[in-house]
Amino acid sequence: MTLPGPARGDLxxxxxxxxxxxxxxxxxxxxxxxxxxxxxxxxRWRVRVGAPWRDVPERYGPWQSVYDLFRRWTRNGTWARILTALRSRADAAGLITWDINVDSTAVRAHQHAAGAAERGKAGITKRSSPTITGWAAHAEG
Structure with missing residues (x-):
C-alpha cells in the first residue's frame, strides 16, 4: 500500500x-x-497533536495498530533505546550543547544548614548561628 504523500510532520x-x-x-x-x-x-502525529488515540487519521492505519505499537515499544524499552542511540549519535557529532544549571529548586541544603539544634559539652544546646546575648544567657544560667 502506498501512502497518499507525506503529511506535514511525517518523517x-x-x-x-x-x-x-x-x-x-x-x-x-x-x-x-x-x-x-x-x-x-x-x-508522532498523536503525540504532537495531543488528540485521543481514536482520532489518529486513517492514513496511518487503524488507531488500534498505532496504539499497540506505541504501547509494546514503551513497555519493552524500545523507545528508550532509540532515544539513547539518537542522542549518542547527535552528541558524537557535536550537535548537542550540554549546559548544567543548578538552582534552589534542584538543590537541598543539609539538615544542619537549617539551624537545627545540636548538643555540645555539658548538655548545653546551641544553635548553628548563635547571638552573643544567647551565649551569655547560657553561660550565666
Missing amino acids: TDAQWALLEPLLPTPAAGRPPSRSKRQLINGI
Whole structure:
C-alpha cells in the first residue's frame, strides 16, 4: 500500500534512513499489514497533536495498530533505546550543547544548614548561628 504523500510532520526520507536501522527486527511469522514508518508517523502525529488515540487519521492505519505499537515499544524499552542511540549519535557529532544549571529548586541544603539544634559539652544546646546575648544567657544560667 502506498501512502497518499507525506503529511506535514511525517518523517522525511533522511530521518527514516537514520531511524530505520535502530528499530527492532520483526519476529518470524505473519508479515505486518502496515509499515513501521506508517505506524511511527501515526504515533508522532498523536503525540504532537495531543488528540485521543481514536482520532489518529486513517492514513496511518487503524488507531488500534498505532496504539499497540506505541504501547509494546514503551513497555519493552524500545523507545528508550532509540532515544539513547539518537542522542549518542547527535552528541558524537557535536550537535548537542550540554549546559548544567543548578538552582534552589534542584538543590537541598543539609539538615544542619537549617539551624537545627545540636548538643555540645555539658548538655548545653546551641544553635548553628548563635547571638552573643544567647551565649551569655547560657553561660550565666
